[in-house]
Amino acid sequence: MQTSAILSVLGEDRVGIVAAVSAALAETGTNIEDIRQTILSGVFSMTMLVTVDEERTSFEGVQARLAEVSESLSMQITLQREDVFRFMHRV
Amino acid sequence: MLQISPEEIAETLTMITQQHLDIRTVTLGLSLGGCAADDVATVAARVYEKVSTAAQRLVPVAEAIEREYGIPIINKRIAVSAISELVCGSGHDLTPIAVAMDRAAREVGVDFIGGFSALVHKGIGAGDRMLIDSIPAALASTERVCSSVNVASTRAGINMDAVLRMAEITLETAALTAEHDSIGCAKLVVFCNMVEDNPFMAGAVHGSGEADAVINVGISGPGVVRAVVESLPKDADLTTVAEAIKATSFKITRAGELVAREAARRLGVEMGIVDLSLAPTPAEGDSVAAIIEAIGVKRCGGPGTTTALALLNDAVKKGGAMGTSSIGGLSGAFIPVSEDANMVRAVRDGALTLEKLEAMTSVCSVGLDMIAIPGDTAVETIATIMSDAYAIGVINSKTTATRLIPAIGKVAGDTVDFGGLLGAAPVMNVSQWAGTVLARRGGRFPAPLSSLRN
Numbered sequence: 001m002q003t004s005a006i007l008s009v010l011g012e013d014r015v016g017i018v019a020a021v022s023a024a025l026a027e028t029g030t031n032i033e034d035i036r037q038t039i040l041s042g043v044f045s046m047t048m049l050v051t052v053d054e055e056r057t058s059f060e061g062v063q064a065r066l067a068e069v070s071e072s073l074s075m076q077i078t079l080q081r082e083d084v085f086r087f088m089h090r091v
Numbered sequence: 092m093l094q095i096s097p098e099e100i101a102e103t104l105t106m107i108t109q110q111h112l113d114i115r116t117v118t119l120g121l122s123l124g125g126c127a128a129d130d131v132a133t134v135a136a137r138v139y140e141k142v143s144t145a146a147q148r149l150v151p152v153a154e155a156i157e158r159e160y161g162i163p164i165i166n167k168r169i170a171v172s173a174i175s176e177l178v179c180g181s182g183h184d185l186t187p188i189a190v191a192m193d194r195a196a197r198e199v200g201v202d203f204i205g206g207f208s209a210l211v212h213k214g215i216g217a218g219d220r221m222l223i224d225s226i227p228a229a230l231a232s233t234e235r236v237c238s239s240v241n242v243a244s245t246r247a248g249i250n251m252d253a254v255l256r257m258a259e260i261t262l263e264t265a266a267l268t269a270e271h272d273s274i275g276c277a278k279l280v281v282f283c284n285m286v287e288d289n290p291f292m293a294g295a296v297h298g299s300g301e302a303d304a305v306i307n308v309g310i311s312g313p314g315v316v317r318a319v320v321e322s323l324p325k326d327a328d329l330t331t332v333a334e335a336i337k338a339t340s341f342k343i344t345r346a347g348e349l350v351a352r353e354a355a356r357r358l359g360v361e362m363g364i365v366d367l368s369l370a371p372t373p374a375e376g377d378s379v380a381a382i383i384e385a386i387g388v389k390r391c392g393g394p395g396t397t398t399a400l401a402l403l404n405d406a407v408k409k410g411g412a413m414g415t416s417s418i419g420g421l422s423g424a425f426i427p428v429s430e431d432a433n434m435v436r437a438v439r440d441g442a443l444t445l446e447k448l449e450a451m452t453s454v455c456s457v458g459l460d461m462i463a464i465p466g467d468t469a470v471e472t473i474a475t476i477m478s479d480a481y482a483i484g485v486i487n488s489k490t491t492a493t494r495l496i497p498a499i500g501k502v503a504g505d506t507v508d509f510g511g512l513l514g515a516a517p518v519m520n521v522s523q524w525a526g527t528v529l530a531r532r533g534g535r536f537p538a539p540l541s542s543l544r545n
Contacts, residue, residue: 006100034093047097059159078104080161085095087345088103091413 001054004033004082006047007066011075013044020073021046024065029056044075049082103342111314111377112343113163114350115370117153118290119146120297120305120363123172123206131183135191138177142169142195142204145304150200152357160353162346165311165372165512169196170295171206175222183221189229189236196235203278205295207238210285213247213535215256223253226260230275231267237293243283243481245488249536251478257281258474258530262497265466269499272507276496277429277461281477283484283491288364289420294457294492305363306355307420310347310411313369314377315339316403320385332386333406340367340410348415364419367411368456369403371431373514379403379424380433380443391434392443400424401454421490423456429509429516430461438517445476445519452491453483459493463507463518466499471530472521473497478530486539 009021018037025032034049052062063079070077106112126137150167157164174188189207196204207229209219226238240257243249261276268275280294287298290307297305319339320332327335347365355362371379379400380391386399404424412418426448428434437443445462452458458480464473477493484491498507498518508515 006095008100008104010104036093036097038097045097045101047093047100049093060155063158078161081159082095084160084162084346084349085100085103087349088342089095089099091341 003052003054003059005050005052005059005079006082006085007050008078009044009046009075011044011073013039013042014073017044017073017075018046020069021066021077024069025050028062028065029053030062106315107162110318111312111372111374112346113165113311114308114347115311116166116168116290116309117149117164117350117354118168118170118295118307118309119149119358119360120170120288120301120307121145122297122301122303123177124303127177127179129179131178131185131187134177135187138171138188139191139195142171142192143198146195146199146201148358152354156350156353156357160350162350164350166203167201168290168292168295169201169204170290170297171204172297172299173208173210174206175209175216175218178218178221181217181221184228185221185225186228186232189225189233193233193236201235203235203237203292205237205239205292206297207236208240208296210241211253212241212244212250214250215253223256223260226279227263227267227275230264230278237278237295239280239282239285239294239296241282241285243485243536245284245485246538246542248538249283249478249481249485251536252533254478254481255470255474255530255533258470258477261473261495262470265497265499272509273466273496273498274509274513277494277509277513280457280492280494283481284489286420286490290366291368291370291421293494301363302361304360306351306358306360307363307366308347308351308354309366309368309370309420310343311370312343313371313379313382314374315343316369317376317378317381317385320382329402333402336403336406337410340407341414344411344414348417351417362417364417365415366420367407367418367422368420369407369424371425371427372512373430373432375432378431378433379426380431380437384433390440390442391437392447396447397450397454400451404455421456425456425460426451426458427461427494429463429507429514430512435514435516438519445521449479449483452480453487456490457492458483459495461494461496461513461516463496463498463516464521465502465518466497468497468521469525469527471527472525474530475526476521482536485536486541488541
């Protein structure tokens, strides 16, 4: 099952954030569809639209892998199914 | 392509992480058809079997949805058919059925199970009488069982005999659970115009007009609404305030709608309703009273409170109505005193009284809720505090309910503490001028003229 999800990364800017996050996604077979990234007053903020391939790695499995990245980078990383945002922000 | 802007994503994350956006409850409504029997032990065994089997996957499914969508689901609960309809004979103690419900609830991991209930708005049947008589022992000997009794309706009027009996039962329940601040009464609601699809406790019952199994969802989010109102300029007019609440309510409701659909799909049961009630928690800021104060009342309970609450309640419904086509349950702001930190503060400050709470009942949902009163309050006083709330419901064709807690051994100003979501509250002052004679007259308050609508 292919599941669309939104990945949000927030925290202090440093070298290697995009590399670490995208490596974790590649490992789990999660495809990046779109990326937006900015730095505001030293705060790194990245939003990705990704597709989780649940036949390869379960949603929970991807979340667990990202939790490791979150801990090693001390960044806030969340992965949520995309429909929650569509439901809340579109009529 | 990313169709949602990073700002919208950030808004949702802020709502969840900082403003207490959550789904208050995912409640599985379960029919107990087939569990009726001649003897109480058989009913209890059948109820245990049915609940523990049918609700087995509820908690894991709700937890998976919670993880995948990133929205906390605070409570997972079960509402069953009114137990009074399953029993035969007379004079039996129905506590064993409550104990069976409690055991099943613990086993499947839900925090509350509702349905130890009876509907007696027009008359009390043999099964109803057994159930009502069993309430104090049932609530004292179980942890997760909730009980409710419907004593009035717009179509039938108020059964004043039942009201007086429920006042007695409230006092007996308080006495039996006195060691724990009379917590039994926190699990007992007496209704006027009870609904069949309420996902919230303590009043959830699976109505006889419902399918075998349904998922009903109760939204939450007073913290989110408060944050939105507080972010408006102090001179924003009330139309602007209503508009902001409406837009927020839409978003909260959509989260509820999504969770309801997904939970029903994964469990293979029907999606029932989304209940648009704003339900406070004792957490700082997650408060309906705080919204009233943010709208511009110095302290909840002061003049302007009813206006602000009416505006809030109406705007929540208007926004929610766009968010789901399955509105149901109680769908009105809750004002449970002990569960709302700003309401507790308002009582302590002398701003909020029982009489003002009664006025507030007329413009929102379940009214005299989680109110601690002195333990020596006379039964007639309790009965007439209750009947005043039901009169509002009967005449205005709306649900009203009471969850009064006579705090045994305590007087006005003392504190009761239930812990968790039930919170803590000061014991409130009760009028000494109650309708003692009225309470003892009994009989039926006739159905109002407004009930003749055909």
